[in-house]
Amino acid sequence: MRELKRVFTTFVAYLKRPDLYPELGRKILKNTVNRNNAFKGKEKTNFWARSKAISQRDAITKLFGVNTFSFESSYREILDYAIQREKECPIKMGGPGALELIYYACEFSQAKNVVETGVAYGWSSLASLLSLEKRNGTLYSSDMPYLGQNGDQYVGYVVPENLKRNWKLFRFADKESLPKIFVENKIFDVIHYDSDKSYNGMSWAYNELYSHLRSGGVFISDDIGDNSAYQDFCEKNHIETTIIEMDNKFVGIFIK
Template identity: 70%
Template sequence: MTHTNIMNELLRVSKTFLAYLKRPDLYPELGRKIIKNTFNRGNAFKGKEKTNSWAASKSISQKEAISQLFEIDMSSFKQDFLEVLRKSEQREISCPVKMGGAGAMELIYFACEFTKAQDAIETGVAYGWSSLAALLSLQKRDGALYSSDMPYLAQDGDQYVGVVVPDDLKKYWKLFRFADKESLPKIFTENQSFDVVHYDSDKSYNGRMWAYEELYKHLRKGGVFISDDIGDNSAYQDFCEKGAINTTVIEFEGKYIGVFVK
């Protein structure tokens, strides 16, 4: 790492720390991050090699997964929402802050269609592509999406979270701007049962295991559980094996997604 890169990284860390200090409501997450980055740094990649081998051996395409799990052909999605997606892409291009990409939108949309979802929950928002996918389905039934997403403290990006979501869909959306360990209890106070779960937040092994168990408890029987980036560590594999859950694995843009029907 060059001297310039080191200085930039120190500046980013300092900026983030100072931003946390201005937000007492985020102090619990600050404490967890300090412990994680000081004592549990290896935790993020626990079992990574094992799970990538496991995932590669059983992965299928998103199209195959949607067909097998939901008995739906996903081909119409982009055409059906062509204008909405085009406008959302322009909002992302115009956004001055870099966040996560679109992900497997068809999987999320058709999970909501398959379950006739009234209530869905997701962790991780960024630009809001996964939120948009869920909301396009939920609006048909006057449903609600509950989202947990940490503030973008180092980027001054809070105002851009969910930027691709059109204004007319926001009335179906409840956004909680805390870490999962604070957001999820608040969400579960409002709603106890969900038709679709989509996990895409804390990438650490411990963070995933805690959230998976909490989210699973609140997923109704017949509901759909989705987790992005399951190859980061073995949390998803271990969770499924512990619960004797028969999961489908999707290879998507060089990464793995886990999905199952409860």
């Protein structure tokens, strides 16, 4: 009964937002016609990812040549603030993820323009912004409204106000947000994907994002074990990727 109520509430919320009708149509297809395709190749990719996986710290050293990790100690006060904000938040969203990986990717590339998909509390946004503020860079974020739980006001909840001047947040599905972002900026130094986890959604976004990543830029994707979209993309484009295992999930990263 609770699940039916949530679905009904979400559907009604979509109906009140004509700008989100295209995403509503895609969700209906994803959960009916394309339902089995969402997890395409999951078993194959989990075997592949597990055979290659290393730790986050080993990946940072391997890719970026960083041997001294000062992220947590350098930003202890800000991270403590963010932890407290998450505890105070009345709704549940995604956890922190690979913060050090994102931060050092931005440092390595001396990023001035970063694009991410998926925001939730804003943990990954925070990691990018802490680096970007040094160069007065900009983070462009795509994040769907939280229609099912009235959580819009809590998106980016852990990001301090002073960092938000370097942040542009687009509140649509990726297929609507990303074209708007690419109008504002065409080439990016770091890309972080953490939104639609269906095979079709990931495959579409990877191709779009990759074409806007500069040579020498860093591409990161969370939850690559949900299906084989990331593996298939890397193999198709002859990309040598590094795989990180965190909390029984896999993150993919490579330098273009």
